[in-house]
Amino acid sequence: MKRLVVMALVGLGLALGIAAADTPTTIRRDGVVLTIPQEKRAEVIGDRLRCLVCQNETVENSQAGLAKQFRGIIRRRVVKGETNQQIVDFMVHRYGIFVLLKPPLIPLTWLLWFSPVIALALGLLVLLLARRRKQQGAPPLSPDERDRLKELLS
Amino acid sequence: MATMLTRRLMFGLPLVVVAAGGVASYALLERMGRGTYNPQAFNNPLVGHKVPEFALPGHDGHAGFDQAAIMGQKRPLLVNFFASWCVPCVEEAPYLDAIAKSGLDIWGIAYQDKAAPLDLYLAKNGDPYRRLASDAEGRVAINWGVYGVPESFLIAPGGEVRWHTAGPLFPEIIEDQLKPALQRLT
Numbered sequence: 131m132k133r134l135v136v137m138a139l140v141g142l143g144l145a146l147g148i149a150a151a152d153t154p155t156t157i158r159r160d161g162v163v164l165t166i167p168q169e170k171r172a173e174v175i176g177d178r179l180r181c182l183v184c185q186n187e188t189v190e191n192s193q194a195g196l197a198k199q200f201r202g203i204i205r206r207r208v209v210k211g212e213t214n215q216q217i218v219d220f221m222v223h224r225y226g227i228f229v230l231l232k233p234p235l236i237p238l239t240w241l242l243w244f245s246p247v248i249a250l251a252l253g254l255l256v257l258l259l260a261r262r263r264k265q266q267g268a269p270p271l272s273p274d275e276r277d278r279l280k281e282l283l284s
Numbered sequence: 285m286a287t288m289l290t291r292r293l294m295f296g297l298p299l300v301v302v303a304a305g306g307v308a309s310y311a312l313l314e315r316m317g318r319g320t321y322n323p324q325a326f327n328n329p330l331v332g333h334k335v336p337e338f339a340l341p342g343h344d345g346h347a348g349f350d351q352a353a354i355m356g357q358k359r360p361l362l363v364n365f366f367a368s369w370c371v372p373c374v375e376e377a378p379y380l381d382a383i384a385k386s387g388l389d390i391w392g393i394a395y396q397d398k399a400a401p402l403d404l405y406l407a408k409n410g411d412p413y414r415r416l417a418s419d420a421e422g423r424v425a426i427n428w429g430v431y432g433v434p435e436s437f438l439i440a441p442g443g444e445v446r447w448h449t450a451g452p453l454f455p456e457i458i459e460d461q462l463k464p465a466l467q468r469l470t
Contacts, residue, residue, distance in 0.1 A: 183432060195396075196422075196432070199422060203426070223329065224428075225328075225329070225429050225431070226326060226328070226329045228326040228327075
């Protein structure tokens, strides 16, 4: 009985040890060692940035060498303790707002962001004008036209 | 009458819009064909600003350079990022030679390159570079907003970037953009 308990305890200890080894607290990605929460944060940042080589992919998804380098830079800066905004600003400072997959709301992008509202307003305007015209009905006939109508109908 | 005019407008306006779109698309394709329009290009924010801080070692036999060396220049300067493994760079090489012979100094930065293939490339395609630095890791290129090779920056005396292009310096770009930008400097 005593031996059984000891064996069970040893087994439990082994199982826990293996489980602990299976869930590491740090990982290595793009040449940088970082904790899981840091990696999660780096992925959030990378998903906001455009890979400038294959321009419709995110930095996080792209296989391009430049994107890999960007991922390394992001991770090194995350480990250093920079905020997401600081890291995004670092990239925008070098590559302009084109590096952002979601364009920011600045005077340059007003037309882009407000174009749906503008299109809706134009459509409503056209609709309003069309309705107003319909309500007016046809203009009255001139005396000449009235005579001609009488002539045609008789 | 007003209604007649409205009908003509309703018929004609869409046609005009379609025709204008066609002309614009043709103009874009034609400029892409000539190499003066690159749909992937975007404005480098460095234009209008001083070159960033950096220091790079020279490729063997050549002088390297740093931010201070560029800022100390008294004449306009063309900084050209290139690599021995880059195909458009080979296409650009004869035009770079012509630019160097015309009197504009070119300083090269070899991007993610190794000494042996770089020597072979220079022997084959000519060496128009007055100075040639090596950015083996490509970190300096990122600080310049470079996203591929070749890319070229025209720098005014004192170190301010005045013009930039991503892609090879073909004759059309040299005539239409580089030369006018250079003339504005002198």
